[in-house]
Amino acid sequence: QLPLALLLSLLMGYIVWLATANRMSLSWQISYGITAREFMVYCQPLINAHNGQCDGIEMLLRWHNPRQGWIPPDVFIPLAERQNLIAPLTRFVISETVRHLPDLPMRSSFHIAINVAASHFRERAIIDDLQRLWWPANPQPQLVVELTERDSLPVVDQRVVSHLHKVGVKLAIDDFGTGHSSLSYLKTLSPDVLKIDKVFTAAIGTDAINATVTDMVISLAQQLNIGLVAEGVETAEQAEYLRERGVDALQGYYYARPMPLGDFPAWLANHKAF
Numbered sequence: 550q551l552p553l554a555l556l557l558s559l560l561m562g563y564i565v566w567l568a569t570a571n572r573m574s575l576s577w578q579i580s581y582g583i584t585a586r587e588f589m590v591y592c593q594p595l596i597n598a599h600n601g602q603c604d605g606i607e608m609l610l611r612w613h614n615p616r617q618g619w620i621p622p623d624v625f626i627p628l629a630e631r632q633n634l635i636a637p638l639t640r641f642v643i644s645e646t647v648r649h650l651p652d653l654p655m656r657s658s659f660h661i662a663i664n665v666a667a668s669h670f671r672e673r674a675i676i677d678d679l680q681r682l683w684w685p686a687n688p689q690p691q692l693v694v695e696l697t698e699r700d701s702l703p704v705v706d707q708r709v710v711s712h713l714h715k716v717g718v719k720l721a722i723d724d725f726g727t728g729h730s731s732l733s734y735l736k737t738l739s740p741d742v743l744k745i746d747k748v749f750t751a752a753i754g755t756d757a758i759n760a761t762v763t764d765m766v767i768s769l770a771q772q773l774n775i776g777l778v779a780e781g782v783e784t785a786e787q788a789e790y791l792r793e794r795g796v797d798a799l800q801g802y803y804y805a806r807p808m809p810l811g812d813f814p815a816w817l818a819n820h821k822a823f
């Protein structure tokens with residue numbers, strides 16, 4: 550008994566020693582950070598473009614590393630994806646969301662969007678994780694899975710997609726029009742929503758080529774009867790432009806910055822529709 554306890558505490562001490570002095574690689578620090586509860590879930594409101602109500606939130610991970618301070622998702626998410634650490638992070642987001650559900654609106658029109666890497670679709674892993682973590686929480690708002698894809702071409706299992714549709718999860722294609730997120734997704738995923746990436750929103754009124762892409766994505770989605778969310782809305786002009794063209798929901802600093810999940814109920818109570 551005693552030697553084992555001693556061994557364990559030595560091991561823990563070693564891990565802490567490694568972690569505190571910046572001796573670990575970033576991927577080790579991610580694994581360590583998950584157990585050390587260094588990650589936090591923030592959320593950003595989605596505004597209904599027709600009436601200005603808050604129709605949902607997108608969950609966004611934040612990492613405060615005691616050694617290095619805030620590390621942006623654009624740094625640690627791609628790394629986590631490559632090191633097979635994205636699934637534990639996603640599970641953390643789901644559990645945190647479930648933990649905060651009692652404080653969130655329960656109407657069925659309220660959407661909760663989580664970002665899920667395409668690799669998490671492999672071998673039904675996302676289905677198993679939702680089964681274990683999301684569905685037992687009852688009742689739940691509408692769940693939206695935002696499929697993000699950075700590194701490789703889509704290898705999304707068709708059976709996983711149909712299963713998610715069958716159980717009522719909505720599928721959104723994130724960052725549509727950038728990187729590897731291609732037109733072929735429209736056929737293979739039958740998405741419910743396209744998210745217009747912020748580079749296209751930023752182009753409105755400034756960059757003719759990207760603004761043309763924005764218009765094309767909007768008309769594409771409308772012809773295919775797919776919902777549209779524009780991200781990165783920072784100005785009244787952008788909001789107006791997107792609204793006039795029939796985009797369904799707007800998300801961006803113009804309405805609200807991402808905030809700790811715990812701050813959302815107070816924000817919502819103060820939010821005024823149009």
Ligand code: C2E
Binds near residue numbers: 608666723780800803
């Ligand atoms: P994303 O999914 O496209 O999320 C939108 C990003 O735009 C967020 O960056 C958000 O903070 C930022 N943003 C929102 N409104 C505005 C705006 O008006 N202007 C500008 N300039 N930016 C705005 P964030 O939180 O740094 O996340 C970056 C990316 O990291 C996300 O992009 C997403 O791809 C990834 N990510 C974040 N959390 C998760 C997660 O839990 N799981 C996975 N797989 N990826 C995540």
Ligand code: CA
Binds near residue numbers: 607664695723
């Ligand atoms: Ca997203």
Ligand code: CA
Binds near residue numbers: 747
């Ligand atoms: Ca996005």
Ligand code: CA
Binds near residue numbers: 724746747780
């Ligand atoms: Ca984006």
